[in-house]
Amino acid sequence: MNSIFLLLNILPILFLYQFGGDLHVSFSLTKDFTLSLIQTPLGTFFAYLSLISFLLVTVSQKSKKLSCNYYALQLLLSFAMLIIVLAGDFITFFIGWEIMTWSSYFIISKSNNIDIKSLQKYILFSLASAFSLIAAIVISYSFANSFDFATISASFKSMPFDIQLTLIILFSLSFFTKAGVIGLHYWVVDTYSKAPDLFSSILSAVMSKMGIYGLFLIYGNIVGYQELKIMFGTILNGTDFGYTLAWIGVATSIIATFKAITQDEVKRLLAYSSIAQLGYIIAVIGFGTTYGVAGALYHTLIHTIIKLLLFINVAAIIAQTGKNRFSELGGLIYRTPVSFVMLLIGIIGLAGMPPLGGFASKFMMYNAAINTKFALILIGMLFSGAASFLYCYKLVYGIYLGHPTSKGLETQKEVPLSYLIPQIILALLLVLTGAFPGAFVKVINPILTQFSLKALPYDGVGIMDSAVGNFNGLFIMSAFVAFFVLILLLISRIKSKAKNNINRFDISYCGEVPSKDTSLHYGFGFGTELHRIKFVNAILKRSTATFYDALALQTKRSSELLSRMYYGNIHNTMIIILLFFSALFFIGVNS
Amino acid sequence: MIFQIILLIMLAYVVGFIYFGLYRNILARIQGRYGPTIYQSFYDSIKLFSKKNTVNYGWMFYLGPIIMATGAVLTLILVPVFSDSDFLRSATSQGNLFVLLYLMVLGPLGNALAVGTGGNPFGVMGVVRGLTRLIGLELPFYIAVVGLIIAANSSDIVHIIDMQKTGGLNIINHPLLFIAAMISMVGFFGESPFDIPGAPQEVYSGPRTEFSGKFLALLMSQGSLFAFAKLVLIIDLFLGGADSLWMLVLKTLAIFVTIIFIGVVYGRYKVEQAVDFLMKIPTLIALLGLARVIWFG
Numbered sequence: 001m002n003s004i005f006l007l008l009n010i011l012p013i014l015f016l017y018q019f020g021g022d023l024h025v026s027f028s029l030t031k032d033f034t035l036s037l038i039q040t041p042l043g044t045f046f047a048y049l050s051l052i053s054f055l056l057v058t059v060s061q062k063s064k065k066l067s068c069n070y071y072a073l074q075l076l077l078s079f080a081m082l083i084i085v086l087a088g089d090f091i092t093f094f095i096g097w098e099i100m101t102w103s104s105y106f107i108i109s110k111s112n113n114i115d116i117k118s119l120q121k122y123i124l125f126s127l128a129s130a131f132s133l134i135a136a137i138v139i140s141y142s143f144a145n146s147f148d149f150a151t152i153s154a155s156f157k158s159m160p161f162d163i164q165l166t167l168i169i170l171f172s173l174s175f176f177t178k179a180g181v182i183g184l185h186y187w188v189v190d191t192y193s194k195a196p197d198l199f200s201s202i203l204s205a206v207m208s209k210m211g212i213y214g215l216f217l218i219y220g221n222i223v224g225y226q227e228l229k230i231m232f233g234t235i236l237n238g239t240d241f242g243y244t245l246a247w248i249g250v251a252t253s254i255i256a257t258f259k260a261i262t263q264d265e266v267k268r269l270l271a272y273s274s275i276a277q278l279g280y281i282i283a284v285i286g287f288g289t290t291y292g293v294a295g296a297l298y299h300t301l302i303h304t305i306i307k308l309l310l311f312i313n314v315a316a317i318i319a320q321t322g323k324n325r326f327s328e329l330g331g332l333i334y335r336t337p338v339s340f341v342m343l344l345i346g347i348i349g350l351a352g353m354p355p356l357g358g359f360a361s362k363f364m365m366y367n368a369a370i371n372t373k374f375a376l377i378l379i380g381m382l383f384s385g386a387a388s389f390l391y392c393y394k395l396v397y398g399i400y401l402g403h404p405t406s407k408g409l410e411t412q413k414e415v416p417l418s419y420l421i422p423q424i425i426l427a428l429l430l431v432l433t434g435a436f437p438g439a440f441v442k443v444i445n446p447i448l449t450q451f452s453l454k455a456l457p458y459d460g461v462g463i464m465d466s467a468v469g470n471f472n473g474l475f476i477m478s479a480f481v482a483f484f485v486l487i488l489l490l491i492s493r494i495k496s497k498a499k500n501n502i503n504r505f506d507i508s509y510c511g512e513v514p515s516k517d518t519s520l521h522y523g524f525g526f527g528t529e530l531h532r533i534k535f536v537n538a539i540l541k542r543s544t545a546t547f548y549d550a551l552a553l554q555t556k557r558s559s560e561l562l563s564r565m566y567y568g569n570i571h572n573t574m575i576i577i578l579l580f581f582s583a584l585f586f587i588g589v590n591s
Numbered sequence: 592m593i594f595q596i597i598l599l600i601m602l603a604y605v606v607g608f609i610y611f612g613l614y615r616n617i618l619a620r621i622q623g624r625y626g627p628t629i630y631q632s633f634y635d636s637i638k639l640f641s642k643k644n645t646v647n648y649g650w651m652f653y654l655g656p657i658i659m660a661t662g663a664v665l666t667l668i669l670v671p672v673f674s675d676s677d678f679l680r681s682a683t684s685q686g687n688l689f690v691l692l693y694l695m696v697l698g699p700l701g702n703a704l705a706v707g708t709g710g711n712p713f714g715v716m717g718v719v720r721g722l723t724r725l726i727g728l729e730l731p732f733y734i735a736v737v738g739l740i741i742a743a744n745s746s747d748i749v750h751i752i753d754m755q756k757t758g759g760l761n762i763i764n765h766p767l768l769f770i771a772a773m774i775s776m777v778g779f780f781g782e783s784p785f786d787i788p789g790a791p792q793e794v795y796s797g798p799r800t801e802f803s804g805k806f807l808a809l810l811m812s813q814g815s816l817f818a819f820a821k822l823v824l825i826i827d828l829f830l831g832g833a834d835s836l837w838m839l840v841l842k843t844l845a846i847f848v849t850i851i852f853i854g855v856v857y858g859r860y861k862v863e864q865a866v867d868f869l870m871k872i873p874t875l876i877a878l879l880g881l882a883r884v885i886w887f888g
Contacts, residue, residue, distance in 0.1 A: 236885070333708060334649055344704070353697045354665075354690050363689050370740055375881055378737050379730075382692070386729040389696060390722045393703055397715065401651075401707030469746030472685040479668070479682070483661045487809075491657060494805050496643045506646055507711040508800060522715040529723055532863035535870050536726075 002062045005071040009055045012082060016047060023086065033147070035095075038088030041446035042220070045297065046085040046213045049304055050206045054078040056425065060312050061198055062418035064319070070110060076103040077202070084210055089147040090137045093217075097133060097210075101126040104207060111196045118190040125187040129177040136170035139163065140222075153222050164223075164231060171218045178211030180275045181282060182252040186544050192271035197318050200267055201311030204274040205304045212278070212300055215285050216293075220451040225288030238372030242286040246369075249283025250380035252276065257384045258539050260391040262527035264325050266314050266399065269391055270307070273350065276388065277303045280381060284365045287372055290453045291466060294444045295365035301440065302349065302361040302433065309346040309426040310395070313339055316419035317399060323406055326398030330521040331504075333400040335412040340400045342423040347392040349430045352385055355480045357433025360440075360464055360473060367466045394526045402521040403504060435477040437464040592681040596668050599679045600816065603667055606840070607815025608633045610822075614851055621855050632811070639808035648709045648801070655705020656806045656813075662698025663813040666691060667820040672839065674752045674832025687746040688736060691824065695779075696725070698817065702798055702810070709801035717797025720862050721788030724778065727866030728785065732775035734877035735768040738884045739828055748827055755831035762829045767880030769829045773849065774873040778865075779821055782854025785869075787862050822846055 026036035054074070061071075080103060083096030105123055108114060141147055143163065144155040156164065173184070180188035188208075192200050219228060232241040253276045260272030277299070285296040316339060317332070318324045333340045349358035362385065369378035404410050414420075433440065438461045445455045459465040462474025505514050514520055530536045566573050612629035619626025647653070669686040672679040686694075699721065706714040739761060743751045755761055762769045778785030789797035802810060822843040826833060830846075833839035860868065 331710070333651055340651075348697075348700070351696070351700070353693050353700070354686075355697075359690070359693055362693075363687075366689055367746075370744070370746065373741055373885065375734075375737050375741050375885055379733050379881075382733040382737070383726075383730055386696075386733070387726050389700070389725065390719075393700070393707075393718065393722060396704065397707045401704065401710070402712075402715065403710050468740075468744055469687040469689070469750075471687050471690050475682070475685040476665070476690065479665055479685075480661060483664045484657060487657050487660050487664075488654070491805060491809060494640055496641070496804050504710055507709065508795065509711070509713075520710060520712050522712050522719070525716075526719060529719070529862055533723075533726075533866045533870075534863075535867070 001066070001068060001071065002058065005075060006055070006058050008075055009051070009058050009078065012078070013048070013051045013055065016044070016051070020044060024088075026088070033091060034089065035092045036088035036148070037083070037086045037092065038149075039086055040221075041450050042213070042216055043085040043087075045443060045447060046209065046300075047082055049209065049301065050081045050085070051078065053202065053206045053304060053308055056308060056422040057198055057201055057312070060315070060419050060422045063416040064198065070107065073103045073107050074199075074202075077107065077207075081206065081210060085213055088149055090140070090149070090152070091147045094130075094134060094137060097130060100207070100210065101130060104203070107199055108191060108195045111194055111199075114194045118187075118194050121187040122191045125177055125184070129174045132170050132177070133174040136167050136174065139170070140167055149217075149221060153224065156223060157227060161231070168218065168223060171222075172215065175211040175214035175218070176248075176282075178214065179208050179278045179282065180211075180252075181248060182255050182275070182279070183544055185252075185256070185275050186548050188275055189268055189271040192274065193265055193267040197267070197315035198312065200270070201308050201315065204270065204311060205307040208274060208278055209300055209304060212281055212285070212296070215282070216296075219286060219288070220293070225293075225451055225453065228286070228288055236373040238287055238289065238374055242288055242292065242372065243374060243377075245286030246283045246374055246377040249279045249281070249285075250377055250384070251279075252282065253279030253384040254380060254387070255539050257387045257391065258530065258536050261387070261394060261530060262540060264327055266318070266324055266326060266329070266395070267311075269326075269395060270310055270314065273388070273391060274303075274307055276384060277307075277350075279384070280362075280365055283377060283381060284368045287368050287374075288453075289368060289371055290448055290456060291364060291368035291371050293448060293451060293453060294441075294456055295361065295368045297444050297447060298361035298364045298440060302357050302430075305426050305429050305433070306346055306349045306358065309342060309423055309430070310350070312419060312423055312426075313343045313346065314399075316415035316423075319419075320415050321406075321409060321412060323409075326394065326526070327521075328406045329399045329404075329409065330402040331400070331404035331409060332412060335409070336400070336414050338420055339415050339423075340396075342420070342427050343396055343400065345427040345430055347396050349434075351389050351392045355431075355434050355477045357430045357437070360433060360437035363437075363464060363471065364466070367468055370468045371466075390527070397522070398526070405519075405521045431477070435474050436461045437471075437473040438462055595679050595681045599668060599672065600664060602672075602679070603816045603819035604812065606843070607817075607819040608636070610818065610844070610847055611815055614847075617848070617851055618855060632815075636808045636811045639811070640805050642804045642808075644804035644806065646801070646803075648705075651708040652705045652801075653806075655701045655703075655708070656802065656809045658701025658704070659698040660809055660813040660816075662694055662701060663817040663820065666694045666698070667816050669694070670820050670823045671749050671752065671827060671832065672823055673834060674756070674827075675834045680749075683749060688740060688748055688751075689746055691748075692733075692736065695817075695821075698813065705806075706798045706801070711795075711801050713794040714798050714800040716794045717788045717790075717800070720790075720794070721798065723862050724785060724787050724865055727869030728775050728778040730870060731771040731873035731877040732779075734874065734881050735765075735772035735775070736828070738765060738768045738877070738881040741881075742884045748824075752827055752832040760829065760831045765829075765880050765884065767876050767883065771873045771877030771880065772825065772829065773846075774869070774876075776821065776825060776846075777850050777853050778869075780818065780850050780854070782850055784857040784860045785865050786854075786859055787865060790859060818847075819843070 023039035026034050028034045080096045080099035087093035140152045143159050144152045177184045192203055228241045229239045232239055235243050256272045256276035260269050263269040281296045281299050284292045323329050349356045352358040352362040441456045441458045448455050457465045463472050611632045616626040668682040669691055671683040703718040706718050740746050743754045825846050826842040830842050833842055
């Protein structure tokens with residue numbers, strides 16, 4: 001079963017590679033409506049990103065005995081995303097968006113540990129996103145008389161300012177919901193943590209990126225970065241619009257980072273980390289400068305790689321041990337060494353440390369902020385990066401280091417090869433993007449041209465160049481490897497007798513010998529000290545759940561109130577409804 | 592290039608250890624003791640290299656200190672040592688200030704991994720304290736660094752040094768940023784009131800609890816390299832770098848002694864107190880300095 005669907009996942013990649021380039025297909029439904037697929041550089045980038053992600057996840061699904069319709073739904077989801085990124089008009093886009101919503105909904109509902117409340121959250125937020133999208137589409141149609149991206153883009157300039165603003169807000173809200181901007185992220189954490197373990201990687205790595213694609217489409221293609229500058233004016237060296245969006249992104253990133261640190265469930269931590277990383281992308285996506293767009297694109301790529309790697313890794317551990325909390329795991333390093341190394345590479349990338357690709361993307365985004373002189377935004381991003389080291393360490397410590405906390409962990413075996421192969425490929429990609437950060441410039445430049453921005457300078461495959469500083473990824477990578485090997489050789493030459501630690505309780509512990517009942521795994525303790533820091537506690541004690549719960553309660557009450565109006569006589573109720581709508585109609589006609 | 596790198600490492604090693612010996616001496620005199628000789632740390636390190644390890648916790652425990660040493664060496668070679676000559680500056684053009692900021696945490700990550708493998712809860716407590724402290728510690732430092740980057744419109748350290756040759760030293764142009772960065776530096780050097788991760792009497796010696804023999808020696812050696820790199824970075828950023836070896840020693844010593852004097856006077860904060868403090872006064876100072884940079888250039 002797996003191999004058939006594996007083949008079906010490879011086919012679109014081959015197709016896109018063979019026939020892609022300037023794909024332009026249109027199909028007219030009626031005289032006025034035409035569905036069209038147009039391949040743009042931006043769309044191609046996102047198409048390859050999602051297709052390859054699906055392929056890798058399908059590889060890792062081999063050891064899971066999944067049903068045929070699960071695979072079919074997943075394939076449909078992949079197809080829907082392909083439609084979204086290749087769409088040439090809003091009807092096609094919306095069709096793709098809808099297929100994506102419900103096919104993922106069905107996959108999530110197949111999970112073993114999903115509950116009805118989380119499912120409802122997911123579908124409600126997806127619907128809200130879709131409604132906001134369709135409202136924006138209808139408004140733009142009423143002005144442009146077309147669903148075509150190019151036509152709407154051309155007529156956007158002639159729209160009144162308040163309509164322009166409404167359109168931007170509606171589109172943004174829709175895509176923010178998908179990407180999980182703070183405030184609209186209520187569904188993200190529950191869904192990511194309760195979805196099937198391997199499917200969480202798709203949700204985090206690919207589906208959230210559809211929100212980012214949508215934002216690029218609106219800001220870059222439909223509205224245009226130049227038009228945004230004219231519409232909103234400038235602040236420092238950037239635009240007002242970019243600055244506002246940057247604050248939304250930075251706030252998302254900081255809040256989600258602190259929330260991530262205090263989570264006990266592994267996948268909840270990753271979900272919050274995903275929100276935080278997308279916060280970075282949203283912070284720079286509105287800048288409308290070369291570095292802003294390049295940084296957002298680069299981080300999209302890196303985040304996809306890292307989150308696929310981490311979610312697959314964690315899924316493998318959960319499948320192997322049956323435990324999904326830090327307080328139940330621990331001490332797996334010598335039981336599952338390859339998994340450990342893969343996770344380690346993943347978190348070094350996630351933390352954005354130099355030899356790996358995570359640094360190159362962050363560097364690009366920081367450059368964008370320097371370029372526009374958005375100092376506070378840059379500090380916010382750096383600060384959230386510093387705080388993210390904590391959850392990165394929690395991830396690796398809670399699972400692999402320390403002491404085992406449950407029975408069975410000490411006799412655990414390495415995870416199956418089908419989980420490891422995609423991880424190794426992704427880890428290699430991280431190493432390669434770290435050593436050759438300049439290689440990606442060639443992918444970004446056509447997209448920059450599409451947005452009519454200046455292209456990035458290209459100084460060789462190892463160098464990431466910008467106006468405000470550059471670094472040589474290849475040098476840093478090779479210097480790191482060289483020094484590491486050198487020091488390792490020198491140290492191993494020093495022969496010193498060491499007792500091999502046979503008993504894991506053989507540690508210095510206040511002069512006592514810990515027993516099996518002593519709790520030595522510090523995994524629980526992580527993040528509790530953050531509650532004692534006033535500023536962080538102010539973030540941690542607040543939750544959007546209070547707002548949405550109150551909203552749900554009020555909706556329930558008002559609907560109860562409404563239901564009282566129905567007192568058993570259908571005719572009267574119908575007359576009231578009819579009168580209400582006729583009143584609305586007359587008001588509408590007269591105005 | 593390789594010759595220069597080796598020379599740089601040797602210089603940093605010697606200077607770092609002498610400074611550490613000096614530190615122990617100054618500390619002793621303030622506490623009314625004589626203290627060890629100035630070369631004592633050097634002897635200690637050589638002695639430790641020949642001592643046997645107490646226990647071995649497997650390969651990650653072995654590799655952790657090596658990653659940490661690699662991080663320190665890499666940081667060192669990316670910091671320009673002299674302001675005027677290209678001597679000992681062979682690799683600095685390959686990186687920038689952001690690379691350095693992130694490399695400075697790569698080493699501690701390696702150490703943290705080894706500590707986690709060791710399985711000593713006190714070691715991990717030290718690491719977590721350190722990482723929590725980092726939230727506060729990095730904030731004023733980042734603001735100061737960002738202020739300088741925005742003022743120079745470049746993240747290239749050589750460019751920042753060159754700017755100071757014509758435009759005056761950053762310590763005079765941006766005194767508030769300097770004060771904020773120095774407060775953070777006290778923490779980066781593990782001095783009171785921010786010496787939380789390795790706090791004796793609380794968590795043994797924190798992250799170093801389980802290390803012995805050659806690993807402890809390696810950690811000590813990389814510590815001196817790293818300390819030298821941090822000192823040179825500070826003088827590059829704020830004091831215009833050093834044009835000769837004497838200026839280098841003079842300026843780094845001035846910074847180092849200031850940090851020590853702050854360190855010996857204060858008691859230790861709790862981790863939440865430290866972060867609270869760092870997020871208030873030093874951050875405010877740094878933000879004022881930043882506002883000055885943005886609005887008055």
